[in-house]
Structures are given as structure tokens and as C-alpha cells.
Amino acid sequence: MEQSIARLFPEKYRQRILLAIQEHRDNMEEIRVRLNRPLELVLKSGYATLDELIPDESDGQYILNQLSGYSRYKFEEELKQGYITIAGGYRVGIVGRTVLEKGSIKQIQSISSFNIRMASEKIGIAQPIINSLVKQSSYYNTLIVGPPQSGKTTLIRDISRLIGTGWGHMEAKKVGIVDERSEIAGSRNGIPFYQVGKRTDVLDNCPKSEGMMLMIRSMSPDIIIVDEIGSVRDIEAIQEVIRSGVGLVCTLHSDSYQSIKQSKHLKPIIENQFFQRYLVLSRNKKITILDHEGKTLGLNRRLTNELDWGNSFNHRNLTNWI
CATH class of the missing domain: 3.30.450.90 (Beta-Lactamase)
Structure with missing residues (x-):
């Protein structure tokens, strides 16, 4: 490296x-x-x-x-x-x-x-929060929100690894990563560099809005994973993915749930309840898990400090920066 x-x-x-x-x-x-x-x-x-x-x-x-x-x-x-x-x-x-x-x-x-x-791979960073994303035998549509360098790509990479490999009582799912900028899987000549899951397929260097539908047509994934959504075309593609019945895990540059709600072109994400879980990260190394209505969900364990979120995790401070 x-x-x-x-x-x-x-x-x-x-x-x-x-x-x-x-x-x-x-x-x-x-x-x-x-x-x-x-x-x-x-x-x-x-x-x-x-x-x-x-x-x-x-x-x-x-x-x-x-x-x-x-x-x-x-x-x-x-x-x-x-x-x-x-x-x-x-x-x-x-x-x-x-x-x-x-x-x-x-x-x-x-x-x-x-x-x-500097890119990094933190194996196990998603383990403390993955159970909060489980919906019976599958996963909630999840949006990871945070400013630059808050750890979004590192986290979504490990979420892909867990979903695509299986963990605990959860069987491995077919995962399709649409990696427009080659950051999630770090592919070279189409071969993933990072561990993104045993049952994970990667569409590298392809625009997200086109790649999501291509992935559905060609690989029939259970879950699609994409980084840094935000354009109008991305939002339209997300709607199509949801209509097709395929799950979604995405990241978005923003500092809070409220900021998404106040953005004219992002507001449909909230209004149409595209996502049932929001993982909100901050540069001061805190994380909040929200439901589809923006309500804070409690956590029953501490996070590791792999993303340098610190050695303590104070539930009372979770909503200070939403």
C-alpha cells in the first residue's frame, strides 16, 4: 500500500x-x-x-x-x-x-x-451496528450519512463484507456493488482489492445511476451497495431499485438527517421513506442510528475504536449533532 x-x-x-x-x-x-x-x-x-x-x-x-x-x-x-x-x-x-x-x-x-x-480497510468495524440493520431474514434499506472523512466508505465496505459473507444467524446474501470511483472495493482491472464479501459482485468504474439497473439485470442481487449518492439521476435510480424489490445500502455527503430533509432535491428520500435506517456519522467521531422517521434508536453495545470514534460511547450525547 x-x-x-x-x-x-x-x-x-x-x-x-x-x-x-x-x-x-x-x-x-x-x-x-x-x-x-x-x-x-x-x-x-x-x-x-x-x-x-x-x-x-x-x-x-x-x-x-x-x-x-x-x-x-x-x-x-x-x-x-x-x-x-x-x-x-x-x-x-x-x-x-x-x-x-x-x-x-x-x-x-x-x-x-x-x-x-489515505484509504483504509477496517475489518469488523460494522460488527457492532450490523444487527440494527437486520429485517427478519434480510436487511433494511440503509443510508450512511456523514461529512467527508467521517468513515462512510470504510463502514459501507465492511457492511458489504458482512452481508456478502454472512455472520451469526444471517446467511450470506448476493451483494452487488456499483463502484463508480473504485473506492469501495478498490478494484484493479476489475478485481476487488478489499474484502467485500464472498457472494459480492463488483461493477467498477460505472456511473451509479446506470450501474444500479445494469446490476439488477445482469446479476440479480439481493442488496445493492453504492457510495456517495446525491444527484437527481441517483435519486431516480434508487426509486427504480426499490420498485424492483432489491435492498439498498448507500452513503451520502451530509452533516445530518435534518440537512437531507431541508435539501430540495434530497427531500424525496425522506418524504418517500426510501430508507428505514440512517447511520449518521460525524467528524467528532460519534454515530447515531435513526429509523425511517428520524427517531433515534438505542444501541446495546459499544462501538470499537477502529474508525477512531473514541473509547467511550455515550448514548445521552447521540442526538447532540443531528
Whole structure:
């Protein structure tokens, strides 16, 4: 894993970056590259700079070539979104000078900063909450809500593993992951890198709105799993999945249940009760489980600290940030 990150950089940087990753392995969230300024490590406990490593424009071009395989046109759509996902599920954010066409971003040129987000696999992180998602012999439609870096993808990955492998009294289900940005399964050449379940099939690098229906037609899954829904087309596809009788587990960028309720294009999710369970995560490492009406459900056990949610889990504080 460390080697795949180090290889993005010119040779002169690699050894120092490998040492930094190894030193902060369990504490590092991002590596920030800003041209003509020192490299920055974003840590769970703050940040640190590698003052001796100051990348210039040629270094930035090298990194971009490594990300795109020397073929930027292949990643044109991803670049318009501001990031590229590489093997292992690492997302690399990119900013610089934008080129507009009819008021929309056509491409990003003169790239000045890269943000390498460290992907992680936390086996067992979903175990304490999985029972709350059980509906008789199947699972409730579930939406995982949280801001960036709150652990949504890590959690949904382990939920997929449990549902697709089986656990306790629950038999393994047929799971279909529509992995638009290759972040859930971290696929390379179509083969999942992470453990996502024995009975799990992955549709990689396919738009969610199209992929959900393709997955239903081709693989007849019991449960479909997708990351980062939010567009109008995504919401329409979700309606079709529900009508087909297939279960859903999704993630959504938002800070609370109330924020979804107040969003004009997301409000149908609440009004039509697409989901019976909401897992609301926060950056201050708390989790709340809500039912279809937004009411808090009690938990009968502590969560592990795999997502660094802390060593304590105070039920009285669950609703402080909804």
C-alpha cells in the first residue's frame, strides 16, 4: 500500500515519504502536495510538514502523469470532478486553474495542489451496528450519512463484507456493488482489492445511476451497495431499485438527517421513506442510528475504536449533532 503511494512521487521523494507513512501509519489521513511549498501530512491529531520536500512544477507534472498513466484524456471526466481514484481505493483530489464551457467546468489545467486521501480497510468495524440493520431474514434499506472523512466508505465496505459473507444467524446474501470511483472495493482491472464479501459482485468504474439497473439485470442481487449518492439521476435510480424489490445500502455527503430533509432535491428520500435506517456519522467521531422517521434508536453495545470514534460511547450525547 505504501509503495503505491510512494510511486506517485519522483524517486528523490520516495524514501522519505515511505518513512513518513510508516511512522504515522495509524494516524495519517492525507498527504497534501502544494507546488513550491513543503509537503504536508494531515493527521488525526493535527498536521506535520516535511520542510525538506518542496515540489516544483516538474514534480507536479510527474505526479499527474503517474496518476493518469501518461494519458490525461482517459481521466478527463474524473478530472472535471476534481479527483482521480487509483488502485487500492485512494482518492487524489486535484485543484488548479479551471477551463469553463457554458458556465461548467470543462477541465482543470495548471494543477497546483494534490490531496492524497489515505484509504483504509477496517475489518469488523460494522460488527457492532450490523444487527440494527437486520429485517427478519434480510436487511433494511440503509443510508450512511456523514461529512467527508467521517468513515462512510470504510463502514459501507465492511457492511458489504458482512452481508456478502454472512455472520451469526444471517446467511450470506448476493451483494452487488456499483463502484463508480473504485473506492469501495478498490478494484484493479476489475478485481476487488478489499474484502467485500464472498457472494459480492463488483461493477467498477460505472456511473451509479446506470450501474444500479445494469446490476439488477445482469446479476440479480439481493442488496445493492453504492457510495456517495446525491444527484437527481441517483435519486431516480434508487426509486427504480426499490420498485424492483432489491435492498439498498448507500452513503451520502451530509452533516445530518435534518440537512437531507431541508435539501430540495434530497427531500424525496425522506418524504418517500426510501430508507428505514440512517447511520449518521460525524467528524467528532460519534454515530447515531435513526429509523425511517428520524427517531433515534438505542444501541446495546459499544462501538470499537477502529474508525477512531473514541473509547467511550455515550448514548445521552447521540442526538447532540443531528
